[in-house]
Amino acid sequence: MSADTSARWLLLVHQLPAKPAYARVKIWRRLQALGAATVKGAVYALPANADTREDFAWLAKEIGEAGGEAMICEAVVVAGMSDGDVQGLFDSARDEDYARIAAEAREISARLKQDAPDSELAELASQTVRLRRQLEGVVAIDFFGANGRLAAQGLVSGLEAVLQGGDAMKSPQTTPAPGLLAHRAWVTRRGVQVDRIASAWLIRRFIDKGARFKFVPSSGYQPEPGELRFDMFEGEFTHEGDRCTFEVLVAHAGLVDPALTAIGEIVHDIDLKDDKYGHAETAGVRSLIAGIAAPGVDDDQRLARGAVLLDGLYESLALKREA
Known part of the structure; x- marks a missing residue:
C-alpha cells in the first residue's frame, strides 16, 4: 500500500x-x-x-x-512535529478562546440570578448576543473540535434560554425517553477525555448495558438511524447550561444516587475547569484521567481503563455515604 x-x-x-x-x-x-x-x-x-x-x-x-x-x-508533515502536535496548537488556541467566552457567560449568569432590574436585563441580553457572535466566530476556526467548545456552547445557549424565558436545563425534544435507550449505538468524538470517558461508563453500567460505542470526527458527522450522540455538537446528550454531559445523562435517566451525583460534580470541575464543587477526590481523578487519556492510547483502551477507575471511585463514594 x-x-x-x-x-x-x-x-x-x-x-x-x-x-x-x-x-x-x-x-x-x-x-x-x-x-x-x-x-x-x-x-x-x-x-x-x-x-x-x-x-x-x-x-x-x-x-x-x-x-x-x-x-x-x-x-504532509511539519518537521519536528507529529500531526497530533500540530493539531494541539490549534486546539490550545481555541480552548483559550472558549475559556474566555465561558468565563464571561458565567459572569452574566451570576448577574441574572441576582434578579437584575429590567434596565440591566437589556444590557445583559446585549452582552449575550455579543457572546453568541464571538462564539460563532471561534467555532468557524475550530478546525478539530477543541475540548472547550461544548462547555462554551452550553453556557451561551443556557443564557439565551433564560433571557427568552425558557428552561435552560430542559433536554432537547429530540432526546429519547429513558425507556428507549437499550442496546443502542452511542456515538462520540474521537480522542475521548474525562466527560466522554465518564459518560460512556455511566451509559454502559447504569443506562444501557448493551451499549456499543463509536468514535467519529468532531465535525461533519451525519448520524445513522438509531444512533445516539453524546458530548457532541447537536448531540442528543451534550452540555446544557452549566452542566456537563455526564450530569445531563444522570438527570435524563432519572438516576437518583448520591455517589453518581458526586462523580458528576467531579467530572464537571475537571471538564469545565470552574472549581464549582471542590471535592477532595477531584485532583487525584484529574491526574489519573490524564494518564488514561495519554497520547497513543486509543479510545477503546481509554474507556476500558476509565471504567476501572470509575468503578473504584463509585464504590468508594457509595461506602463513604453509607458510613
Missing part, C-alpha cells in the same frame, strides 16, 4: 519590514482571524483545504502590498 502523500497542512512563511508598525499588527490580526497556528517565528499553519488555500493566498497578497515577502508551502 502506498503512503498517503496528500498535503495535510499549509504553511505561510513571511517577512515584513519593521515599519510601518501598523502593517505588522494588521497581518497578525488577520492571522488570528483565520485561526492560523504559530509553528515557529513567522511560520504559520492551517489545515490544507480549498478555503484555507484561498485565505493564505489573499493574505500573501496583502503582505506583498505592505512591502513584505510571503511563501505558501504544502506539507
Whole structure:
C-alpha cells in the first residue's frame, strides 16, 4: 500500500519590514482571524483545504502590498512535529478562546440570578448576543473540535434560554425517553477525555448495558438511524447550561444516587475547569484521567481503563455515604 502523500497542512512563511508598525499588527490580526497556528517565528499553519488555500493566498497578497515577502508551502508533515502536535496548537488556541467566552457567560449568569432590574436585563441580553457572535466566530476556526467548545456552547445557549424565558436545563425534544435507550449505538468524538470517558461508563453500567460505542470526527458527522450522540455538537446528550454531559445523562435517566451525583460534580470541575464543587477526590481523578487519556492510547483502551477507575471511585463514594 502506498503512503498517503496528500498535503495535510499549509504553511505561510513571511517577512515584513519593521515599519510601518501598523502593517505588522494588521497581518497578525488577520492571522488570528483565520485561526492560523504559530509553528515557529513567522511560520504559520492551517489545515490544507480549498478555503484555507484561498485565505493564505489573499493574505500573501496583502503582505506583498505592505512591502513584505510571503511563501505558501504544502506539507504532509511539519518537521519536528507529529500531526497530533500540530493539531494541539490549534486546539490550545481555541480552548483559550472558549475559556474566555465561558468565563464571561458565567459572569452574566451570576448577574441574572441576582434578579437584575429590567434596565440591566437589556444590557445583559446585549452582552449575550455579543457572546453568541464571538462564539460563532471561534467555532468557524475550530478546525478539530477543541475540548472547550461544548462547555462554551452550553453556557451561551443556557443564557439565551433564560433571557427568552425558557428552561435552560430542559433536554432537547429530540432526546429519547429513558425507556428507549437499550442496546443502542452511542456515538462520540474521537480522542475521548474525562466527560466522554465518564459518560460512556455511566451509559454502559447504569443506562444501557448493551451499549456499543463509536468514535467519529468532531465535525461533519451525519448520524445513522438509531444512533445516539453524546458530548457532541447537536448531540442528543451534550452540555446544557452549566452542566456537563455526564450530569445531563444522570438527570435524563432519572438516576437518583448520591455517589453518581458526586462523580458528576467531579467530572464537571475537571471538564469545565470552574472549581464549582471542590471535592477532595477531584485532583487525584484529574491526574489519573490524564494518564488514561495519554497520547497513543486509543479510545477503546481509554474507556476500558476509565471504567476501572470509575468503578473504584463509585464504590468508594457509595461506602463513604453509607458510613
